[in-house]
């Protein structure tokens with residue numbers, strides 16, 4: 116059960132963030148409205164939402180997911196892999212300290228939260244342009260201490276692991292076909308995203324409801340089989356900046372004060 120989410124407002128310079136997309140110039144007003152709608156849906160799912168102010172030095176800072184990995188026991192502040200974003204983590208730390216004990220990924224390790232997928236007690240950690248093996252191992256060691264298991268996954272396509280794979284509960288992954296046949300995911304049921312709807316893989320599972328990007332009818336149909344309520348949200352402007360639904364919040368589950376003994 117998720118109890119809190121942390122989001123950050125996109126700034127006037129958000130279009131100066133890093134992007135590879137060729138979807139055109141993003142619109143600030145529309146971005147702000149879409150971000151507001153996203154925040155409102157999270158609240159409607161019962162989450163208390165902490166809204167952080169703009170970080171003018173970092174145009175991508177509203178993609179808060181990348182700067183931390185949060186479990187019920189600990190918050191791990193990442194060392195973001197893109198030089199232009201490294202520093203965003205500093206202002207998130209005091210906020211997370213309110214909720215969790217803190218630890219850090221140390222250089223030369225790099226990790227972006229977008230590469231870290233938590234299922235139930237297992238983590239998949241993408242090795243990507245942003246997350247290196249050293250960072251993944253540091254993260255994995257911390258997670259292991261808390262009783263979790265983890266598997267590194269080579270991210271051969273897309274920006275982050277969660278650009279292509281997300282957990283939708285009930286032992287099921289929503290997954291792009293590039294990753295669907297990997298042995299690492301053998302224990303999971305899979306909903307394979309149609310190739311022409313690849314962006315829809317970035318769907319967010321919160322408190323047994325799904326937030327999916329608008330405009331992907333085939334994926335919506337496939338997700339309907341989960342029986343979970345679906346909220347379609349227009350995230351066209353975040354998409355122009357290579358981001359989406361998972362990237363724009365850090366979600367916190369109910370806290371566990373004691374370390375699990377396995």
Ligand code: CIR
Pocket residue numbers: 132133134175178180181197200228229230274275277278356357358359361362
């Ligand atoms: C970047 O390239 O870092 C941002 N423009 C997009 C980050 C998206 N974050 C995510 O997928 N977790």
